[in-house]
Amino acid sequence: MNILLAGLITGILFGFFLQKGRVLRYDKQLGALRLKDFIIVKFMLSHIIVAMIGVYLLYDLGLVKLSIKPAIVGGVALGGLLFGVGWALLGYCPGTSLGALGEGRWDALWGILGMLVGAGLYAEAYPFMKATVLTWGNFGKITIPQALGINHWLVIGLVVAAAAYLLFIIEKHEQKEPAA
Template sequence: MELLIGLFTGIVFGFLLQRAHVLRYDKQLGALRLMDMTIVKFMLAHILVAMVGLYLLSDLGLAKLSLKATVLGANILGGLIFGLGWGLLGYCPGTSLGALGEGRVDALSGILGMLVGAAVFSRSYDWLLTTVYTWGDYGKITLPGVTGLNHWLVIAVLAAVYVLILRFLERKGL
C-alpha cells in the first residue's frame, strides 16, 4: 500500500510540475539567472504544504516524523554537486524526468548523471561516513526544537514569510 501511495503522490507531483511549467528549460534557466522565480515560488509553496501536511498527520497520530541529522559537510557538498549539475544541464533530477516525459531527449543526460551520481555515492558511502558526514554534525534539529516554539506557530510565521516573498517577487515581475 505504501508503494501505491508513493506512486500516486509522485504522479500528482509530476502533474503539478508540468502544469506549473517548471519542466521547461527557459524556466530552469530563468531560475538559475535569478530572472524568473516560477520554480522558487512553486517549491516554496510545496514546502509549505508538506510542512502543514506532515505536522498535521503527525499530530493526528497517522504518521511519525523521521528526522535526519543536520550535517553541514554533507549538505554543502551535496548542494554544490546538485547545483553544478543543474547549472551545467539546465534540469534538476526531478525536472529531467518530467522533461523526458514531455519528450525532451536532452534530459536523458540528466537522468544518466543522476544514475552515475547514485552509483558513485553508493560506492563511496563508507568513506563519506568517516569524513564528510562528520563535518558539522548538529544532530536532529528542527526550527521548533531550536526556538522552543510550538510547531504550528513556526509554520504560521514561515507561511507569512512565504506570502511576503511571493508578494515581493510579484511586484518585481519575477
C-alpha cells in the first residue's frame, strides 16, 4: 500500500509541475514539435537530470533496486515511432493528455482513448512481436555505464554537462528571438 501511495503522490506532484511548467498547453506542444518553443525540452531535461541523480543516489545508498529492462532496438524504434506519430497527430503525449484533461481540455480524451486502444492492440500483437520485432537488436539487461565498463557517475556527469550546455544554448537562442 505504501508503494501505491508513494506512486500516487509522485504522480500528483509530476502533474502539478507539468501544469505549472505550462507544458500541458497545446501551443507549447505544437511549438516543441515545430522546434519553435523549447519550454518542453527545458522541462524534460531538468526532470531527467534530477531523476537520474536521484535514482542513482538512492541506488548507491541501498534504498532502491534497479529494475533494468532489456535494451531491444526493434521495440524502442517501433515504440518511439508510434509515440511520435501519436504526439504529432494529437498534440499531446500520454502524460500531458491526462494533465490537459485535468485542466478541462476535452480533446485530450482522444489521447487517452488512443493509449487504451494502443495498449489493447499491443497485447494482441505481443505473441507475434515477441518472436519478431522484440528480438531485433536485443542487447539484454544492460545500462550505458555497464556497456562502456565505467562508473555510472561518470555517465551521469557527462549527461548533466551535456544537458546544461544544451539548456545554456537554448537560453541564448531564446534571448535573441523577438517576442511573438
